[in-house]
Amino acid sequence: MKKFVKNIILFAILPLFVVVAFDIYLRTNNSLYTEKYDGLLQQKELVEVLILGNSHATYAVDPTQFSDHYAYNLANVSQRIYFDKRLTQKALQEGLPNLNYVLISVDYHSLASSSQGIRNVWSYYANGIKYKEQNYLKETISPLIWGYTPKVAISLLKKDVVRSIKYGKEVVSFDVEHGVNIHDPLTKGYMGLEGQDEVRFTEAEYKSRAAIFLEKDDNKERAEIIADLSEFIEYLIDRDIQPILFSTPTFHEYNNYLNQDQVNRNISDINKLTDFYELSYWRFNEDERFLKDDFYNQDHLNKKGAEKFSKILNEKLNNYSVNNPPKP
Amino acid sequence: MLFNSLDFAIFLPIVFAIYWLLKRNTQNQNLLIVAASYLFYGWWDWRFLSLIVFSTLVDYTVGQQLRKQTNANKRKALLWVSILVNLGFLGFFKYFNFFQENFVEAFSFLGQNIQANSLNIILPVGISFYTFQTMSYTIDVYRRKLEPTPNFIAFAAFVSFFPQLVAGPIERATNLLPQFLAKRSFHYATAVDGLRQILWGLFKKVVIADNCAEFANQIFNNSDDMNGSTLLLGALFFTFQIYGDFSGYSDIAIGTSRLFGFSLRRNFAFPYFARDIAEFWRRWHISLSTWFRDYLYIPLGGSRGSTAMKIRNTFIIFIVSGFWHGANWTFIAWGILHAFYFLPLLLTNKNRKNLGNVAGGRRLPSVRELFSIGTTFGITVIAWIFFRAESISHAISYITGMFSSSMLQIPSFYNMRNGLITIILTIIFMLVEWVGREDEYAIERIGLGWSRPVRFTMYYVIIIAIFWFGGKQQEFIYFQF
Secondary structure (H helix, E strand, O other): OHHHHHHHHHHHHHHHHHHHHHHHHHHOOOOHHHHHHHHHHHOOOOOOEEEEOOHHHHHHOOHHHOOOOOEEEOOOOOOOHHHHHHHHHHHHHHOOOOOOEEEEEOOOOOOOOOOOOOHHHHHHHHHOOOOOOOOOHHHHHOHHHHHOOHHHHHHHHHHHHHHHHHHOOOOOOOOOOOOEOOOOOOEOOEOOEOOOOHHHOOHHHHHHHHHHOOOOOOOOHHHHHHHHHHHHHHHHHHOOOEEEEEEOOOOHHHHOOOOHHHHHHHHHHHHHHHHHHOOEEEEOOOOOOOOHHHEEEOOEEOHHHHHHHHHHHHHHHHHHHHHOOOOO | OOOOOHHHHHHHHHHHHHHHHOOOOHHHHHHHHHHHHHHHHHHHHHHHHHHHHHHHHHHHHHHHHHHHOOOHHHHHHHHHHHHHHHHHHHHHHHHHHHHHHHHHHHHHHOOOOOOOOOOOOOOOOOHHHHHHHHHHHHHHHHOOOOOOOOOHHHHHHHHHOHHHOOOOOOOOHHHHHHHHHOOOOOOHHHHHHHHHHHHHHHHHHHHHHHHHHHHHHHHHHOHHHOOHHHHHHHHHHHHHHHHHHHHHHHHHHHHHHHHOOOOOOOOOOOHHHOOOHHHHHHHOOHHHHHHHHHHHHHHHOOOOOOHHHHHHHHHHHHHHHHHHHOOOHHHHHHHHHHHHHHHHHHHOOOOOOOOOOOOOOOOOOOHHHHHHHHHHHHHHHHHHHHHHOOOHHHHHHHHHHHOOHHHHOOOOOOOHHHHHHHHHHHHHHHHHHHHOOOOOOOOOOOOOOOOHHHHHHHHHHHHHHHHHHOOOOOOOHHHHO
């Protein structure tokens, strides 16, 4: 038995060292989540408009295009309404004295699921927001094994090393998705996608992409998500902040592959909310002003499209604010 | 508690340490196993522990009564008590809704509309496994093949032994129970071998099965929209998913048992290298197929008697085997299909043609062997489609879609890059399996003669692969059976 225990310890030394080293690296690593949230807090006195949502809004809304209001994009990749709500509540507790409008992105799958998958825990590391009943014990013990997972952690390290060797401090210090220019600074929470990922514009890709977000008929979460969103809307209204629902443009060929029942169910549920709370819902999904050139892939705008969309959104908000001025 | 979870990673070393601290007292070790096994099972749902306890009490009592009883009729009655209790549990939890729905449908077909509400019954994890294990004890005692044990703790440990409680191998009392009654001693080589088998089992489950599952689910769930070649790929993904999942579980179970000084039956012997379907069944889920052979097929007359009897017995055993997997016509169809595969071999007395290992002593198979392996594998894949499909009509439309002209098109599904990585990993995995096909498990002897640093490197590579390529955690398929 002694030999067995001794050999087990001997065997474990190297992996243990690697795990500890990686965990230290990951605990001190910047992420888009921390950068976005910290950026918001740094500008908290100025922010009048907050943009929320998942990657669609992350890449579609460029706050620098907003002329009459100081806007900040707090949307993030895969970020669900569940996290939009809690992030905003947290930020409001830390003070956003001039926040007047919150633009909440609700699209094809926003009401279908509240989990952002593996990114739930990333959000937790950055902002301390827990997903439902998760206690994150093991994720706290080792971010390498149970948080980021070794695959992601090694990829983060690899990108980090390559970035610093190649560019030093000229580029952003956190990981971004493929398509984002790392030379761009994060401005008002925004970094856009450059060019186009041509391979995403095929029938098979449209089908597959649409299938991922297809909601199951027996989804019991929808009611829960709508209730959560309602609570969020009430929370904002109580604080004299005006919520506005919106959805970003998606490529017209891709739209044909979305499940129409789900699309209609979304519209119906959103309309119920907007009727009840007397809110605006700006739906741009099928907006014909957006052409293939404006898209990075089937459902994300590129920088060009984002500029166009943000200007439209800005105009719409300016008009809206004339009739619905900020409450004193 | 899942084998591939943090809970188990903490649970196992604790139980292991306490267990060997108690090495001087076998009874205390057994008591610890019972407590640990109940905790292991209760982690999933403690309410269903009562079923295991009740089943244990019934079979222990029946065993004790069978020892005293000499009257043949009374002995038979006692045996039936055990069978009815065990199959009663199984029938209620697993098959109640199936029979009810089919009765309602059958009557409505005859013009009689019957109103019946389905019950919201949760299927207790592992019920099909432990009920069969306890029944084997009673039947063997009844047949006087086994002396009933008066040691209740040892018997409870035999029924609930946590490594194989929820998904087998289904142990025979004649093999496992005496091990609980004997003194166990720690052997370094056995424990290390156990750890190696656990490692390999985890690789099969986490790398092969969980990755294949992602694509098998995607393709089977959207089969109407997929072309033939994608459907073929989906069927192959499922074929390797179920093998990696179930044989991986068995490896972890057997390896874990070895850490505690127990030797469990082999459950898989490289079935996808089988040269005919009879050999496949000697290599796939061995503990279940031999259970059915010993307690059902042979009592029915086996392969003796008239041709009609042979055909009847073959269909019975395969249909029951299919039905054991779940209350769905798809499993029955899977069983029937295998019966059709098996019958020609049985009727021409070729069912015991391939008893040894394929390409024994050689590196590569002959062309003839390769053809036989390919054919057997191919028909097995077709049968798995029935096993995985939601319904018979789904299976048929899947197969029809697969064998359409679109089979020549390029496969297309979401995340093809990862799909390709999964295919490469599966090919590497099968190559390792081929190399180790004459051993108990693929890496049993690989690296044993290497120096420690090289051997450790091999383990590190497997561990890194598990974390690096590990798919999304999925529950073991056989938990639902």
